[in-house]
Amino acid sequence: MTFSIVARDPETGLMGVATQTQALAVGASVPWALPGYGVIATQSMGEPMYGELGLDLLRNGLTATEALAALRTIDEHPDRRQVAMVDLAGEIAVYTGEDCVDSAGHLVGDCCAALANMVAGPDVWHAMVERYEATAGPMTYRLLAALRAGEDAGGDIRGHRSAAVLVVRHERTGRPWRDQLYNLRVDADPDPLTRLGDLVDRSIRYHRVVEAFEMALDGQATEAAELLDLNRLATYEDEPDLRLWRAVVLGLAGREPEAREILHDLCATDPAFVETLRRFGPAGLVPSDLLDRILPDQVGAASV
Numbered sequence: 001m002t003f004s005i006v007a008r009d010p011e012t013g014l015m016g017v018a019t020q021t022q023a024l025a026v027g028a029s030v031p032w033a034l035p036g037y038g039v040i041a042t043q044s045m046g047e048p049m050y051g052e053l054g055l056d057l058l059r060n061g062l063t064a065t066e067a068l069a070a071l072r073t074i075d076e077h078p079d080r081r082q083v084a085m086v087d088l089a090g091e092i093a094v095y096t097g098e099d100c101v102d103s104a105g106h107l108v109g110d111c112c113a114a115l116a117n118m119v120a121g122p123d124v125w126h127a128m129v130e131r132y133e134a135t136a137g138p139m140t141y142r143l144l145a146a147l148r149a150g151e152d153a154g155g156d157i158r159g160h161r162s163a164a165v166l167v168v169r170h171e172r173t174g175r176p177w178r179d180q181l182y183n184l185r186v187d188a189d190p191d192p193l194t195r196l197g198d199l200v201d202r203s204i205r206y207h208r209v210v211e212a213f214e215m216a217l218d219g220q221a222t223e224a225a226e227l228l229d230l231n232r233l234a235t236y237e238d239e240p241d242l243r244l245w246r247a248v249v250l251g252l253a254g255r256e257p258e259a260r261e262i263l264h265d266l267c268a269t270d271p272a273f274v275e276t277l278r279r280f281g282p283a284g285l286v287p288s289d290l291l292d293r294i295l296p297d298q299v300g301a302a303s304v
Contacts, residue, residue, distance in 0.1 A: 001101070001156065003116035004030055004041040005128050005146045006084045006092070009139045010111055013170030014181070015039045015086055018143035020163040020192060022156045027164025027185030034059060035179035036172040037088055044082035044100040044117045047075060054085060064093040082106070084113045088170060109133050114146065120154020127153040140167050140182050140200050147193055163192035165200065206242065213245040217285060221252035240270035244277055248286060251294045259294040267296040 004019035017031040017039040032040040032051030037058040042050040050071050057067035064085035072078045072095065079097035082104065086092050094106045094113045104117035107125045114128035131149030135142045143165055151160065164185035172179055184199045186192040208231055215224035228246055238246075243266050251259035267274045278295060281288040 001118045001158070002026060002030060002043040002046075003114070003119055003124055003128065003147070003150045003155065004043060004084065005112055005114045005132060005143060005150075006039050006041050006086045007112035007132060007139065007143065008039075008086045008090045008092075008170075010090060012139070013088075014139045014167055015088075015170060016139050016143050016165065016167035016182075017041050017084075018147050018163070018165040019043070020147050020151065020155070020160055022158040022161050024162055025185070025187040026162040027166075027187065031164055031166040033166045033168045033180070035168040035176070036170065038064060039086050039166065039168065041084045041115065042081065043115070044097065044104065045077070045080040047077075047081055049075070050081065050083045054083075058085070058087055063087055063089070064091045068093040068095055082115050082117050084115050086113070112146075114150070116150065118157055119150070120157055123153040124150045124155060140165060140204075143167070144193065144197055144200065147196075151193060160192055161189065162187050163196045165196060202239075205238070209238075209242045209245050212249050216249040216252045221249060221254075224249045225253035225255060240266060240273045244273045247294065248277065248280070251290050252286070256290075256294050260296075263294055264296050 001023055002019055002021035006017045008015045015038060017033060019026050019030045019041060029046055030041050030043050032055055034055040040051050040054045054067050054071060064087040068083060068085050079099040082096045082100050084094040092108050092113045094108055094115055096104055096106050101118040103119050103121045105122055105125055106113060106115035107129045109129040112129060112132050114125040116125045127149040128146040132142050132146040135145040165182055167182040169179045182203060184203060186195045189195045212224040212227045228249060243262055247259040247262040263274055280286040281291045
C-alpha cells in the first residue's frame with residue numbers, strides 16, 4: 001500500500017526516509033528516525049514496534065541487520081511486514097514478507113534502499129533507487145526525486161493521497177531541535193508530492209532566514225545581510241514573518257532605508273507582524289532607537 005526509500009549520504013552523514021501512499025497520513029506511521037543512530041520505514045501491514053523498538057536497538061549499539069533480525073523473532077506476523085533500516089555506519093537491512101500484497105519487493109542500492117507493496121510492479125522500487133543514485137544535490141531533494149520516480153513507474157495501484165520526508169543529522173549536537181533537519185508531511189492532498197516539494201522549498205528558505213536573523217542578533221548583522229542577498233532570501237513575495245526578519249537583519253546591518261521599505265509594505269498587508277517587531281524592543285532583542293527609525297509612523301507612535 002506504500003512505497004518508501006531510506007538512505008544515508010556518505011559525504012554528509014545525513015540519514016533520511018521518504019514515503020508516499022494512497023492511505024491517509026503516511027507520515028504518522030511509516031517513517032521513523034533518530035539523529036545519530038538511524039532511520040526506519042515500516043509498512044505493508046505496518047507494525048510500529050519496528051520503528052520505536054528498532055530505534056531503541058540502534059541506540060543500544062545493534063546494527064541495522066541485527067535490529068531487524070531481532071524484531072522479526074518477536075513479531076507474531078512477520079510475513080505481513082515490510083521494513084527497511086539504515087544505521088549510522090550506513091549498513092542497510094530490508095525485509096519483505098511473503099504475505100505482502102503484490103506487487104511487493106525491495107531493492108538495495110549503494111547508499112539507499114527502496115521498498116514497495118501493492119504497487120504497479122517491480123519497476124517502482126527499481127526506478128526509485130536508480131533516480132536517487134542519479135540525482136545530485138541535497139538529500140531531501142534526492143529523496144523526493146525517488147518518490148517521483150516511483151510514482152512515474154506506476155506507484156500505488158489505488159492512487160496517492162499522502163507523503164512525508166524525514167531527514168536527521170548523523171551527529172547529535174545536544175540541541176534536538178537542530179538535529180532533525182526536515183520532518184514534513186502532507187496528510188491528505190490530490191497531489192501530495194507537489195505539495196511536499198513546496199513544503200521542502202519553504203522549509204529551506206525559512207530556516208536560512210532564521211539562521212540569518214539569529215546571526216544578526218548575535219552581532220553578525222553584515223554577514224547575515226550578505227547571506228540573505230547571496231541566497232535571494234525573503235523577498236516581498238515571501239511569508240510575512242520572513243519579511244519581518246529580513247527587515248531586522250537589514251536594520252541591524254545599517255541598511256535602514258531598505259528595512260523601512262519592507263516594514264512600510266508589511267504594515268499595509270500584515271500589521272500584526274509589525275506590532276510583533278515593536279515588542280522586540282522591550283524584550284531587548286532589537287535596540288529601541290533602531291525601531292524608532294525603521295518602524296512606520298503609526299506603529300512607532302503606538303510604541304510610545
